Amino acid sequence: MSTQEQINPQDSTLDLARRIPKVSLHDHLDGGLRPGTIVEIASANGHTLPTTDPEELRAWFRDAADSGSLVRYLETFDHTVAVMQDAESLARVATEAVLDLAADGVVYGELRYAPEQHLRGGLSLDEVVLAVEDGMRRGEQLAVEAGTPIRVGTLVTAMRHADRSEEIAELALRHREAGVVGFDIAGAELGFPPARHLTAFNRLHAENLPVTIHAGEADGLGSISEAVHECGAQRIGHGVRIADDITLGSGSDAAGMPVAELGPLATWVRDQQLVLELCPSSNVQTGAATSVAEHPITLLKDLGFAVAVNTDNRLMSGTSLSREFALLMDLCDWSVEDVRKATRTALAAAFLHYDERLALSARLD
Template sequence: MSTPETPTETAPTPEQVRRLPKVSLHDHLDGGLRPSTIVEIAAANGHALPTTDPEELGVWFRDAADSGSLVRYLETFDHTIAVMQDAESLARVATEAVLDLATDGVVYGELRYAPEQHLQRGLSLDEVVVAVEEGMRRGEQLAAQAGTPIRVGTLVTAMRHADRGLEIAELALRHRDAGVVGFDIAGAEIGFPPSNHLAAFDRLHAENFPVTIHAGEAFGLPSIADALHTCGAERIGHGVRIVEDIEFGEGRDRFGMPAATLGRLATWVRDRGIVLELCPSSNVQTGAATSVAEHPITALKDLGFSISVNTDNRLMSGTSLSREFSLLVDEAGWDLADVERATITALSASFLPFPDRLALASDVIRPAYAPA
């Protein structure tokens, strides 16, 4: 007999998707705050907001981000970062983020943020990281007590337009045994190639520390190639514009794959199983895709690319990981097997140690997707 936790129909319902265990790889801490928390902290520190009504503020963030421009999208972070400038607020935001993911059925998540953006009120880089990690661990404890256990790792991010990559890399290494599991660069892509931070990546590789890089969202194939071949990224944040190296034909081949001719970079990414951290709703907002239905994620999945589904910024997109999967089910024809495959792909590409990945897959994820 089936249960609400174990969907048996080909296309799972939104409630079934919410109950299923999921893995989140690309989620910005400063893009997932609760509007009520922003209002409370802003009132305490004197930061002016577009509105002090939490519901209206949530709508404002979504509307402001829904502009089709990555630059305009990034401007919404002025308000979230402004309320993340002291240790107490950072810890609170981190705790709430973990709890929100756990409530959505996420069993492992990687939350990323840029410590250099949280120094306006006198915190040091190390104090920022300590506060966030304390909040993360508190969130894990509260989630376990609520019966929704989750494990969370932190990705320390450097801003690509700044000149602190090596400094932030050293920061990540100092905290690698206290919850920081990887390194990232983020921010405006055009004019700021990943290789500007090559010294940071060389240092991280020398210390056997995992790296993912934002690439192929606002800028195209050269950004992805630079991240992979020059900087040694293990995953690509977004990477949606890899589709520019694919020429699609008509129909499908004898294996059921869409008829397509892949360029050399696309072939490299697919054949080596480089995981793309795709974020459907966010990509539509920033103009990297026209709609969820037409988002390249489905074609890439069908062509054998290693894809994961992510939220990017839950506040700005008014979304959750369950909602992203449900949109793909409703608008792009995904089924339960697609959801499971993307979840296992994300887990396999996570920066968790292999025994922990194996345990999550065997004990939590596979049983939930198995027929009752």
């Protein structure tokens, strides 16, 4: 698990990272709520929390996610999802998420969530999406007023252990003009391969809506291969286990790059520059990496893979995108140029039209 240095990057590095314009591709809406908001909504709807003190609750989320217990980690989402069951609460959470990203120096962000998890209060799937999109647009407006403009798109997610992916794919298509920019599947990876949802992916490909797939986090190379080759993912959510297809030699080559032999899948992923949505702190919490310092992201970067840095669940990891970059600078000797390159990689892979990406690229300089 995380060392104290990983929990607290150097203040100077964190300040530097905050000043660099950033792009966030992998951020779960139900994993980034403000603790105070959770307390207020839970008080109103009668949901019982581990504590009603916002700072104690913040610490509880981080400790539960850091515990090494999958049961405790999943319990954290029981509490966030419980306060996202009505239109007003969904819109509020979405607005605050946008503002928090903007305050952290993010100029473009994609926020993902599973509408099927927000129906307990009687909302329909379409009403869930409309509430979230209303909140997103409000957040963009307030960010402009605060002098921190941001563009945000949403990824509608289907739960891979459920059987609603075709329905959720149609939902995403219905709302693509309202702010939905892509589709994802999430949830338990091991035992629930992406090809179970092939009909949904084929439907989305036929309608030209981009797809990213969680793969290579809790399962290995087969999951990544299936997501890419059978399901046509344009990006891979996490993908950290691609390192299993890389054999390291000793020393460095003449260009200073690590000596490594890439297997066929790793070779293909690198050759195609398929973007890996890597989430260092989260990957440590879930056991996909032993520490941020030893996370494969730096090796992958040095070997020329297309890596994007992300937060996954900001509340559970007690993190921000600036903090993730600061950790990489402090612990893995990333340079400012490394940060900017990862950011440019993320923007190039954003599920935005080319002209919109081009306009945003000017803000990265």
